[in-house]
Amino acid sequence: MSKIWVVAADAGRARFFSAEKPSSRLNEIEAFSNPQARLHEGDLVTDRGGRGVSGAAVHSYGSGHEAKQESANRFAAEVCRHLEKGRNRHAFGKLYVMAAPQFLGLLRKHQSDGLRGLISNEIASDLTTQSPERIRASLPEYL
Numbered sequence: 001m002s003k004i005w006v007v008a009a010d011a012g013r014a015r016f017f018s019a020e021k022p023s024s025r026l027n028e029i030e031a032f033s034n035p036q037a038r039l040h041e042g043d044l045v046t047d048r049g050g051r052g053v054s055g056a057a058v059h060s061y062g063s064g065h066e067a068k069q070e071s072a073n074r075f076a077a078e079v080c081r082h083l084e085k086g087r088n089r090h091a092f093g094k095l096y097v098m099a100a101p102q103f104l105g106l107l108r109k110h111q112s113d114g115l116r117g118l119i120s121n122e123i124a125s126d127l128t129t130q131s132p133e134r135i136r137a138s139l140p141e142y143l
Contacts, residue, residue, distance in 0.1 A: 002093020004143045005086060007079065008135055009107065010100040011072035013128045014079045017135065018092070022143040026132040032082070034075040036068075076106035080115065087115050095119045096139055100126035 006017040006026055013033050017026040086092055095115070099107055101124040111119075120143070127135050 003091065004094045004096070005083075005092035006096040006098065006135065006139065007083065008098045008127045008130070009076075009079055010103050010126045010128050011068075011075060011106075014075070014082075015128055016082070017132060019136075019143055023141070024143075026136045028132055030082075032075075032078065034071060034078075036071040036075075072103060073106055073109075076103060077110045080107060080110035080112075084112060084115055087112075087118060093118065094143065096121050096123070096143065098123040098125060098127050098135065098138065100124075100128075 004019040004022065004024075006019070008015045008017070011034060013031065015028060016030040018029050019026055083095065095118045097104065097107060097119055099122075103126075104122060104124050108116075121140070123138060125138065127138060130138075
C-alpha cells in the first residue's frame, strides 16, 4: 500500500504530512514558509506606480496587489515542485490538497498532469495553523 501525503497551504505557509495507512494519523514531515506573504505591499515593491490626473480625479497606475500576487504564485510553484519531487521518488501514491481558496487556484495552475492524477481530494479551506489532529479530522475517515 502506498503512503498518503496531505498538504495544507496558503500564500504564506505549506505544511506536508504523511499517513502510512488510510486510517492513520498524520505526521508532519516538512514545512515551507513564504515570508513575503506577511509583508505589506509597500515593503515588496521599491518604486510606486505612476499617477495621472484626469479632470479633478487622481488615478494610480497598476494594481495594489501585484507584488503579493506574484509572491503567492512563486510560492505555489515551489510547493508543486516539492510535490513533484515526492511523486517522482514514489514517496506517496495518494495526495490530499487543503488550501486557502485563492491559493488552491494557484496550486492547480502549477500541477503536472501526473501530480493531478494522484490527488484524491481538494479542500478549499485554510488549515495551515491547525493541529495535525484538526487537519486529519477535516479529511475522510478512510484516506
